[in-house]
Amino acid sequence: MPQESSDELIPAIVQKHTTSLEEAVANPDHLYNPSAAYNHESRDSDFYLFQWRLDPDNWGKQLTRSFHDDSSLLAFKEPREVILLEGKHDERELREALSKGIPFEGRTTSVFYIAYSNEGKRRSAVRCERRNFSFSDGRIRLRCTASNTKETVLSAPRVWLNDYDIIESPHALTSYRKVYAKLEELETDGSVLLRPLEYYAADYVKWFIREESIQVSRSDRRAISQIIDAAFLRPDALETYLEAGAPEEEVIGLRKAISSMVMEEDDQGRELFRKSLLENEEFYRECVEQVMRLSDSILEERNRELETSKADIENARSTLSDLNQSIEGLDSKKRSLEDDIERLASSLEQARSEQEAALGEIQSNIALRLGLKAVASQPVALHGPELLVTEGCLCDFVESDFDFEDVLAENLKKRGVTSVAGNPAVERGRLAVGVAAALAATKFIAIPQTVARQVADSLSVTVSGRSAKKVVVPADFRNVRSVLDAISGNEAVVIVDGIIDAANEGVLFALLSENVKPVVILPFVSHASASLIAKEAWGTMYLPNAESLSTYSCSTKGAKLQKMASRFMLPAVSADDALEEARDLSKELEQLDLAAEHCLLAAVVFRAIENLTDEELIERYVAQHLLMCSRCDESALETLAEWSEEDLGLIELSKKLGIHE
Numbered sequence: 001m002p003q004e005s006s007d008e009l010i011p012a013i014v015q016k017h018t019t020s021l022e023e024a025v026a027n028p029d030h031l032y033n034p035s036a037a038y039n040h041e042s043r044d045s046d047f048y049l050f051q052w053r054l055d056p057d058n059w060g061k062q063l064t065r066s067f068h069d070d071s072s073l074l075a076f077k078e079p080r081e082v083i084l085l086e087g088k089h090d091e092r093e094l095r096e097a098l099s100k101g102i103p104f105e106g107r108t109t110s111v112f113y114i115a116y117s118n119e120g121k122r123r124s125a126v127r128c129e130r131r132n133f134s135f136s137d138g139r140i141r142l143r144c145t146a147s148n149t150k151e152t153v154l155s156a157p158r159v160w161l162n163d164y165d166i167i168e169s170p171h172a173l174t175s176y177r178k179v180y181a182k183l184e185e186l187e188t189d190g191s192v193l194l195r196p197l198e199y200y201a202a203d204y205v206k207w208f209i210r211e212e213s214i215q216v217s218r219s220d221r222r223a224i225s226q227i228i229d230a231a232f233l234r235p236d237a238l239e240t241y242l243e244a245g246a247p248e249e250e251v252i253g254l255r256k257a258i259s260s261m262v263m264e265e266d267d268q269g270r271e272l273f274r275k276s277l278l279e280n281e282e283f284y285r286e287c288v289e290q291v292m293r294l295s296d297s298i299l300e301e302r303n304r305e306l307e308t309s310k311a312d313i314e315n316a317r318s319t320l321s322d323l324n325q326s327i328e329g330l331d332s333k334k335r336s337l338e339d340d341i342e343r344l345a346s347s348l349e350q351a352r353s354e355q356e357a358a359l360g361e362i363q364s365n366i367a368l369r370l371g372l373k374a375v376a377s378q379p380v381a382l383h384g385p386e387l388l389v390t391e392g393c394l395c396d397f398v399e400s401d402f403d404f405e406d407v408l409a410e411n412l413k414k415r416g417v418t419s420v421a422g423n424p425a426v427e428r429g430r431l432a433v434g435v436a437a438a439l440a441a442t443k444f445i446a447i448p449q450t451v452a453r454q455v456a457d458s459l460s461v462t463v464s465g466r467s468a469k470k471v472v473v474p475a476d477f478r479n480v481r482s483v484l485d486a487i488s489g490n491e492a493v494v495i496v497d498g499i500i501d502a503a504n505e506g507v508l509f510a511l512l513s514e515n516v517k518p519v520v521i522l523p524f525v526s527h528a529s530a531s532l533i534a535k536e537a538w539g540t541m542y543l544p545n546a547e548s549l550s551t552y553s554c555s556t557k558g559a560k561l562q563k564m565a566s567r568f569m570l571p572a573v574s575a576d577d578a579l580e581e582a583r584d585l586s587k588e589l590e591q592l593d594l595a596a597e598h599c600l601l602a603a604v605v606f607r608a609i610e611n612l613t614d615e616e617l618i619e620r621y622v623a624q625h626l627l628m629c630s631r632c633d634e635s636a637l638e639t640l641a642e643w644s645e646e647d648l649g650l651i652e653l654s655k656k657l658g659i660h661e
Contacts, residue, residue, distance in 0.1 A: 046108070049066065077184070079109060080113060081180075082112070082115055083102065085097060095194060101140060104140045105138055112128050113180060114140075121163045123161045124159075125159055126158060134403075154194065397562060398560050399565045400563065407563070408435065408459060409425075411561045412428045412454065413425075414561055415457060415458050417454050417550075417551055428549070431544060435459065437571060440608040441573075444540055445542055446524060446542065447523055452521055456521040461563055463493075464492035468521065469491040469493070469518075475501070475503045484510070491518050494520055495520075495522075496521070500524035501526075512541060528657065536595075540601070543628050544621070546649070548648045571608040572611075577607045581607050589639060594629055602626055602629075605621070619645070623647050624653050637650075637654050637659050
């Protein structure tokens with residue numbers, strides 16, 4: 001019989017293990033409450049809380065009900081999962097485990113415990129809230145989405161768990177999952193820091209520099225951060241400095257040196273010499289004569305040096321006079337050459353005008369002889385190519401309370417986006433951060449054709465639950481208004497294909513000048529053609545760090561994509577921060593000759609990325625875009641490769657542009 005206390009969970013709610021929903025439907029008596037199987041996809045966690053009651057048709061049988069059957073049960077207390085760290089650990093080892101990621105598969109409860117050490121029949125644990133943690137790639141980690149530690153979780157309450165109150169699943173496949181029998185809030189015993197000391201130090205310095213408006217370049221900030229990181233990683237150096245004792249002989253030598261500098265009245269030799277000068281007149285005169293003789297030789301030496309210096313000055317003046325005369329002669333030749341160039345330019349312009357007049361006359365004569373005027377006056381009834389528009393559709397999605405970057409990265413994975421050059425999960429996560437940062441600066445995102453559709457649909461479902469609308473623009477298209485009308489709806493994301501091309505460059509610039517509502521994804525097939533587009537376009541549209549990614553055909557077609565449960569908020573970047581970063585980029589990458597709009601767009605993205613990730617080498621997020629803004633040659637690649645270390649996407653882009661070393 002189940003316990004009557006509402007503060008305890010019964011270890012088993014399943015009479016017989018079922019492996020699928022179909023099996024549960026076929027055998028409803030296997031479950032005390034079959035609604036758990038029907039509502040599996042929409043569950044808040046992997047655990048369910050049931051209330052026991054008697055079957056009104058058979059009082060000898062017990063039934064259960066859950067909040068899926070009765071909404072009044074939503075007020076019941078939620079169970080709390082217990083995640084055990086194997087072995088006995090201290091708080092420092094707990095922080096290291098959270099930094100690396102604790103292995104975990106599944107969907108935990110909104111409040112859970114991480115037990116990290118045991119003493120007798122009790123375990124010390126930290127009380128955690130699911131919203132403060134990231135669950136991806138089979139690991140639990142602390143979120144790193146804020147720009148300073150004030151807005152992130154730094155510590156968690158310490159509680160004590162009784163071993164006999166920790167209930168594990170009775171089935172072998174899920175025996176590693178455990179819940180705590182007591183549902184009430186446990187008494188806390190202080191707090192436990194969840195992040196290592198170097199995290200606080202580096203992040204505090206970054207926050208303090210911005211808070212106090214200290215003018216330091218990004219390279220200086222990185223150097224300061226690295227020094228502080230190294231200092232906090234070497235506590236032994238501090239201990240050595242504080243505890244080291246100087247040898248006794250060095251102390252004695254130091255005392256003697258101080259005495260000789262400060263206490264001259266105690267120096268007997270000096271005192272004796274002084275008395276002799278004052279009392280012995282003959283000795284005094286002898287000393288004066290000796291000093292005079294030495295002074296004469298010194299003065300003679302100084303006079304010789306003075307004469308030599310005077311001679312050098314006269315030689316320098318003579319040389320300067322000769323140089324001034326040469327400069328005057330060169331100035332005269334320069335003026336003569338400028339006059340000659342001006343006359344030649346005037347003659348060339350006159351010859352060009354005469355040539356154009358002659359060509360115009362020849363063309364007019366040919367048109368008259370062939371009767372082209374009559375042909376040209378006839379109306380031409382030709383129909384130009386039309387746009388191909390495919391509307392987005394509502395997708396079967398699951399709502400998620402995770403951050404925008406986590407949801408987008410998971411959707412990219414389900415759409416088959418992967419990486420051959422690097423770790424697929426890491427590269428997808430970086431692309432998600434890069435897209436989020438890019439949206440803080442522009443609505444126009446350029447994406448390689450290989451992943452453009454996947455990125456557009458993943459982004460659209462993340463924020464709206466619908467697939468992206470697609471507009472295909474034919475080659476050499478002229479009806480710009482129809483393109484603008486096609487993207488003027490209420491869609492969150494529109495993919496416009498075929499305008500990053502020399503033939504449709506006019507459509508591209510017309511679109512970039514508009515204040516559009518949706519996010520516009522601009523695919524391109526040829527990197528060579530994209531590099532030939534006028535560089536001004538890259539001051540408005542942005543190429544994120546997508547070049548290291550590709551797709552595979554065997555993607556999970558039936559997998560449900562995720563949609564954010566809350567509204568997506570763009571990262572905020574102030575105008576002062578953007579201008580400061582733009583000036584830093586212009587100085588650091590002076591050899592690229594970047595225009596001001598290129599530096600400003602990249603600067604906004606750069607500062608937004610600083611607010612979204614705690615990575616040190618964040619140049620890799622903007623280096624690919626800056627290469628497209630540059631001359632796209634080997635010199636530009638060499639400069640950016642040195643600036644952005646270990647950038648797999650930059651290497652892949654250079655191969656596609658044909659400039660890889």
